[in-house]
Amino acid sequence: MPELPEVETVARLIRPHLVGRRVVAAHVAWRRTLGSCAIATFERQVVGARFASVERRAKYIVMRLEPEGALVGHLRMTGRMHVEDGTWDPGKFAKVRLDLDDGRAFHFIDVRKFGRLEFVRDPERALAELGPEPLGEHFTFEWLRDALRGHRRRLKPLLLDQTFLAGLGNIYVDESLHRARLHPLQLAARVSAPAARALHREIRSVLSEAIEREGSSFDSFYRTPEGNPGGYQDQFQVYGRAGLPCRTCATPIRRLVVGQRGTHVCPRCQPAPRRSRKP
DNA sequence: AGCTACTCCTGGTAGC
DNA sequence: TGCTACCAGGAGTAGC
Numbered sequence: 297m298p299e300l301p302e303v304e305t306v307a308r309l310i311r312p313h314l315v316g317r318r319v320v321a322a323h324v325a326w327r328r329t330l331g332s333c334a335i336a337t338f339e340r341q342v343v344g345a346r347f348a349s350v351e352r353r354a355k356y357i358v359m360r361l362e363p364e365g366a367l368v369g370h371l372r373m374t375g376r377m378h379v380e381d382g383t384w385d386p387g388k389f390a391k392v393r394l395d396l397d398d399g400r401a402f403h404f405i406d407v408r409k410f411g412r413l414e415f416v417r418d419p420e421r422a423l424a425e426l427g428p429e430p431l432g433e434h435f436t437f438e439w440l441r442d443a444l445r446g447h448r449r450r451l452k453p454l455l456l457d458q459t460f461l462a463g464l465g466n467i468y469v470d471e472s473l474h475r476a477r478l479h480p481l482q483l484a485a486r487v488s489a490p491a492a493r494a495l496h497r498e499i500r501s502v503l504s505e506a507i508e509r510e511g512s513s514f515d516s517f518y519r520t521p522e523g524n525p526g527g528y529q530d531q532f533q534v535y536g537r538a539g540l541p542c543r544t545c546a547t548p549i550r551r552l553v554v555g556q557r558g559t560h561v562c563p564r565c566q567p568a569p570r571r572s573r574k575p
Numbered sequence: 576a577g578c579t580a581c582t583c584c585t586g587g588t589a590g591c
Numbered sequence: 592t593g594c595t596a597c598c599a600g601g602a603g604t605a606g607c
Contacts, residue, residue, distance in 0.1 A: 297599085297600065297601075297602095298601095355601080368600080370602085371601095372598095372600080372601055372602075373599075373600055373601070407598095410600085410602085412600070455600085458601085458602080465600085465601070466599095466600070466601085515599090528598090556600080557599095557600070557601095558598095558599075558600085
């Protein structure tokens with residue numbers, strides 16, 4: 297499912313097709329994609345506006361509009377964005393289409409309908425609760441070490457919390473924890489400084505490598521705006537590899553459930569914390 | 576504060 | 592072949 301590397305890929309690939317373009321018409325096939333906004337209101341706010349920029353913040357795509365406001369998109373599990381010629385058929389899962397002044401069209405497509413494309417007047421305020429960007433300058437080893445100390449939560453739920461750190465999802469948390477040799481149930485406050493340094497390093501390298509490969513595709517859902525699958529799934533060490541040998545030590549990867557999320561660990565590389573709960 | 580459970584959704588898959 | 596049941600999960604919310 298789209299996490300930071302997938303969303304970054306989408307933003308990079310749609311940006312050159314959108315910036316400078318004006319919206320000449322909007323078609324909404326599923327109202328809830330717009331959040332709480334009525335279709336007529338959305339159309340009034342978007343039609344006639346011009347795309348000023350396309351940026352990623354956490355797992356959101358922020359498309360600033362002139363003269364005001366922004367479209368804030370979230371792909372959730374199965375959302376896709378495309379910019380295609382006007383004759384292109386987005387298929388039966390099309391949710392929103394914005395016709396552009398160059399004859400092309402922006403499409404928001406979503407099988408499971410969890411994705412969102414919302415108009416907001418003030419994107420800074422709408423996204424104010426998010427934590428730091430893992431690839432940004434504020435996410436330093438020192439920040440992570442100190443932030444972990446201040447929490448009594450377990451590592452995995454904490455790293456998935458977008459108000460703590462913004463952009464990681466289930467896949468890249470599992471991959472980062474494995475590479476840092478940390479167990480997902482480890483209490484954050486008990487992570488040593490050297491382990492925090494490893495976690496900081498591995499989060500950044502996992503995300504950077506995944507962006508280089510345009511994200512991960514392991515089912516039919518995530519595709520880039522050009523229709524291509526990502527390439528990072530070939531690098532997975534643990535995610536989706538339950539029962540398969542660890543690529544480091546050959547111990548079979550185990551799957552557990554942490555916070556209702558499928559969680560993948562190597563029991564040897566990532567020793568369980570003392571006094572960990574038994575299932 | 577931090578946990579669990581539930582909601583929203585539907586294609587894919589396992590089991591019969 | 593065709594049915595049913597269940598699974599995946601990002602984020603929001605409710606309740607303990």
